[in-house]
Amino acid sequence: MILIGQYDSPFVRRVAIAMTLYGMTFEHRPWSTFGEGDLIAPFNPLRRVPTLVLDDGGVIIDSACIVDWIDEQAGDKALIARSGPDRQKALYHIALATGFSDKAVAMFYEKVLHEKTSDIWLPRLQTQIGAALDCLNVIRAEAKTPWLLGSALTHADIALGASVRHAIEAHKTAIDWSRWPALVAHSEACEALDVFKAIYQPFKGPGD
Numbered sequence: 001m002i003l004i005g006q007y008d009s010p011f012v013r014r015v016a017i018a019m020t021l022y023g024m025t026f027e028h029r030p031w032s033t034f035g036e037g038d039l040i041a042p043f044n045p046l047r048r049v050p051t052l053v054l055d056d057g058g059v060i061i062d063s064a065c066i067v068d069w070i071d072e073q074a075g076d077k078a079l080i081a082r083s084g085p086d087r088q089k090a091l092y093h094i095a096l097a098t099g100f101s102d103k104a105v106a107m108f109y110e111k112v113l114h115e116k117t118s119d120i121w122l123p124r125l126q127t128q129i130g131a132a133l134d135c136l137n138v139i140r141a142e143a144k145t146p147w148l149l150g151s152a153l154t155h156a157d158i159a160l161g162a163s164v165r166h167a168i169e170a171h172k173t174a175i176d177w178s179r180w181p182a183l184v185a186h187s188e189a190c191e192a193l194d195v196f197k198a199i200y201q202p203f204k205g206p207g208d
Contacts, residue, residue, distance in 0.1 A: 001024065001025070001026040001027070001052060001053060001054055002027045002028075002029055002052070002053040003015065003016055003019070003026045003027070003028050003029070003050060003051075003053075004031050004040055004043060004044075004050065004051040004052070004053070005029075005030070005031065005033075005049025005050040005051065006031070006032060006049070006204070007030065007199055007200055007201035008166065008169070008201045008202065008203045008204055009049055009050070009166070010098075010159075010163045010165070010166040011049065011050055011063040011098065011101065011162075012049050012050040012063070013162040013166075013199055013200070013201075014063060014067070014155070014159050014162045015050045015052070015063050015066050015067060015070070016028065016050075017158050017162070017195050017196065017199045018067060018070060018079060018155065018158060019070055020195050020198065020199060021079065021153075021195055022070060022073070022074045022077060024070065024073070026052075030201070031049070032204075033047055033048060043059050044059065046061065048061065048062075050062075050063050050066055052066045052069070063098070064094075067155060079153065079155045079158070080154055080155045080156075081149075086149055089148075089149060089156075090148075090149060090155060090156040093136075093139060093148055093156035093160065094155055094156050094159045096132055096136055096139075097136065097156070097159040097160040097162075097163040098159055098163065099132060100129060100132040100133065100136065100163055100167070101162075101163040101166060101167070103128045103129050103132065104129060104163070104166065104167040104170060105170075106125055107122065107125040107126070107129065107171070108170050108171065110125065111174075129175070133175075133183065134179075134180075136160065136180070136183055137179075137180040137181070137182045137183050138182075140160070140182040140183055140185075140186050141182035146189075148160070153193075157186070157190065158190070160183070160190075161186060161187055161189075161190030161191070161196065162190075164183050164184070164186065164187040165187050165190070165191060166203065168184075168187065169202065169203035170203050
């Protein structure tokens with residue numbers, strides 16, 4: 001299999017971490033959506049990452065769809081409950097974390113690609129990001145276990161860890177992380193794991 005996308009993307013990173021934990025062998029092509037979009041296009045006309053090319057030539061796009069497919073392959077080893085309240089909680093946490101990353105990416109590009117930022121769009125993004133982080137911080141602080149849903153790492157932990165690390169590196173002091181200590185602690189716990197150390201790339205913006 002071939003996983004396309006750079007590990008400075010929280011979406012690519014969470015897929016690669018899960019695949020590694022599942023023991024799946026894959027070739028990594030760290031193509032940039034900006035600099036190497038033409039290379040991505042034959043596999044994904046949207047030129048987005050992550051894109052997963054299967055051994056039979058099939059293609060899966062979007063991190064949620066890719067994770068769903070690799071979970072199917074993993075069976076009982078899947079990093080999420082098959083059903084019930086724990087699955088619903090995990091999916092809610094994942095949606096919040098990846099939704100936060102969507103907004104963090106949008107805010108980064110709003111600042112970098114425009115000489116003058118929008119007086120409407122930028123404050124909206126900042127409000128959405130702050131509200132999401134407030135909610136996620138409460139969720140993480142209230143979890144009295146090593147990870148969000150118990151003693152074992154799940155997709156919810158991976159998504160949150162990857163999202164926070166990306167935002168810390170992409171926005172630096174533009175986000176005041178002292179407001180969300182539980183999220184910083186979660187990020188640090190994730191980054192201490194061998195798999196997070198192995199699947200990592202310092203954040204690079206367009207043209208870097």
